[in-house]
Amino acid sequence: MSDPLPILVHGASGRMGQTLLRLCGEADPPCRAVAGVRREVRQRVVGGVPQFSSRELQGTPAFDVAIDFSLPVAFDGVLALCLERGAALVSGTTGLSDEQRHALAAAARRIPVLWASNFSLGVAVLEELVERAGAALPGWDCDIVEMHHSRKVDAPSGTALSLGEAATRAGAEPRYASLRAGDIVGEHAVQFTGAGERVELVHRAGNRDIFARGALHAAARLAGREPGHYRLRDLL
Ligand SMILES: NC(=O)C1=CN([C@@H]2O[C@H](COP(=O)(O)OP(=O)(O)OC[C@H]3O[C@@H](n4cnc5c(N)ncnc54)[C@H](OP(=O)(O)O)[C@@H]3O)[C@@H](O)[C@H]2O)C=CC1
Numbered sequence: 001m002s003d004p005l006p007i008l009v010h011g012a013s014g015r016m017g018q019t020l021l022r023l024c025g026e027a028d029p030p031c032r033a034v035a036g037v038r039r040e041v042r043q044r045v046v047g048g049v050p051q052f053s054s055r056e057l058q059g060t061p062a063f064d065v066a067i068d069f070s071l072p073v074a075f076d077g078v079l080a081l082c083l084e085r086g087a088a089l090v091s092g093t094t095g096l097s098d099e100q101r102h103a104l105a106a107a108a109r110r111i112p113v114l115w116a117s118n119f120s121l122g123v124a125v126l127e128e129l130v131e132r133a134g135a136a137l138p139g140w141d142c143d144i145v146e147m148h149h150s151r152k153v154d155a156p157s158g159t160a161l162s163l164g165e166a167a168t169r170a171g172a173e174p175r176y177a178s179l180r181a182g183d184i185v186g187e188h189a190v191q192f193t194g195a196g197e198r199v200e201l202v203h204r205a206g207n208r209d210i211f212a213r214g215a216l217h218a219a220a221r222l223a224g225r226e227p228g229h230y231r232l233r234d235l236l
């Protein structure tokens, strides 16, 4: 059996970072977190994983893949670190600016990168269904409604925007509505409305394990690849 894949978890203290740290040993193949990065470090080692602040990135140990679920303000740092180390980057951080997306595309000439607004299998399928429905229902209204927990900062969600891109590819003109309430993990409904009838396509996330497992799966398959901008479907 080969050694576990060394990963750096960027955003380690967050909801997703904690989930990744809990599940990384169970991934197939297993991953081993060699460092966790967060805004501020209060405890040097948490659960056996050395912790670093965003100002201490240079001191992090060697890793093959960084998995980033943080905030846009922190994204440039992890991208620069991966470029410097020649490591792969898997990112699920939403709300990135156009400049950050361009920087990611440029980085893909030198390292393997994968950014996805949603790492669940169900949403990957939903995106395909939206494209099919949009193409089959020309002229119908298309509305994307997303709900998330009250701590989420970006709106519309990254997933809603990706679903909107799928609808647009199919010729629809999507509109967006967002709700922030309680501890909702993430729900996305895409509604096509015609005269006298309505089609609803809905995905409800029941926990964050689905995102973390998808990101770990992608990390293990991205490590060691040629530089490039990979999509989740390339690695599933
Ligand atoms: N693509 C997908 O499938 C999914 C994407 N997401 C996205 O992932 C991101 C994180 O979500 P979530 O875990 O809920 O967020 P949290 O707010 O729970 O966690 C954010 C993490 O980022 C860290 N952070 C914040 N600012 C900085 C900084 N300047 N430098 C370094 N680290 C920083 C925080 O550290 P500290 O605690 O020290 O502040 C924390 O570890 C969001 O963009 C969300 O939309 C979420 C779920 C699934």
Ligand SMILES: O=C(O)C1=N[C@H](C(=O)O)C[C@H](O)C1
Residues within 6 Å of the ligand: 094, 117, 118, 148, 152, 156, 157, 158, 159, 160, 185, 186, 187
């Ligand atoms: O912030 C979250 O929680 C989530 N963010 C992603 C998004 O913006 O689409 C994915 C998921 O819905 C959870």
